[in-house]
Amino acid sequence: MNKDKRRLILEKLREENPHPETELNWNSPFELLIAVLLSAQATDVSVNKATDKLFPVANTPQALFDLGVDELKQYIKTIGLFNSKAENTIKTCKILLEKHNGEVPENREALEALPGVGRKTANVVLNTAFGWPTIAVDTHIYRVSNRTKFAMGKTVDDVEQKLLKVVPKEFKLDVHHWLILHGRYTCIARKPRCASCIIEDLCEFKDKVID
Incomplete structure (x- = not known):
């Protein structure tokens, strides 16, 4: 896909959703970190149902650590x-208390050193909580990037590096949210909803489902 077509796609996604946000519920970097940690191989809806009850009781590293594994x-x-x-969350809280004064570090290396936190989770926290132009690639973004030919790669890391290279600076802060939402609701796995897709005319997927 050429850069002009990519730009048109990004402009259309921005026009439809100028200020995209994560669908996880959070009110602090720590709440976001825990929500993303819990969201691995789970839906945002299921995580929100749990954290809507958890966070009013414990939404700081100390409070969550005091809760303990069994109660969590x-x-x-x-x-x-x-x-x-649960084990990783409590271990993460302990590290935050001992090494970071109970604060979520705005540092990739420090984030990825936390139990249960990989590159994708670190990218989400840095992007959404701290405004870094990082691009977290999950299964949705991997699928959309490859299917549309926007940024092809054999692994999530390949796709992330390609996106970082081809997405213009002005779009980098929001592209993660646009692509994940597009993959979640329109460019779905089994039968993409091409007929209602705002970028269908720009997409290079060969097996479009128009009916």
């Missing part, structure tokens, strides 16, 4: 992999 599990047991996520 009761709040997040409806989320997939809740046992390991």
Whole structure:
């Protein structure tokens, strides 16, 4: 795909949603960090249902650490992999308290050193909480980028690096949200909703579903 077509796609996505936001509920960098940590292999809806009950009780590293693993599990047991996520969450809180004065570090290396936090989670926190022009690539963004031919790659890391290279600076802060929402609601996995897609005329997917 050429750069002019990519720009048109980004302009259309921006026009439709000028100020995109994550669908996870959060009110502080720490709440966002925990929500994203819990969202691995789970839906944002399921995470929000859990954190809407959890955060009013414990929404700081100290409060969540004091809650403990067993009590935390009761709040997040409806989320997939809740046992390991509870362990990682409490370990993360301990590190934040001991090494970062109870604050979420605005630093990729420090974030990725936290249990259960990989590059994608770090990218989301840096982008959404701190305004960094990072691009977190999940399964939705990987699919949309490859299917449309916007930024092709064999791995999520390949796609991330390609997106960082081809997306103009003015779009980098929001492109992660545009692509994830597009993949979640329009360019879905099994049968993409091409007939209602605002970028269908620019997309280079060969097997479009127009009917």
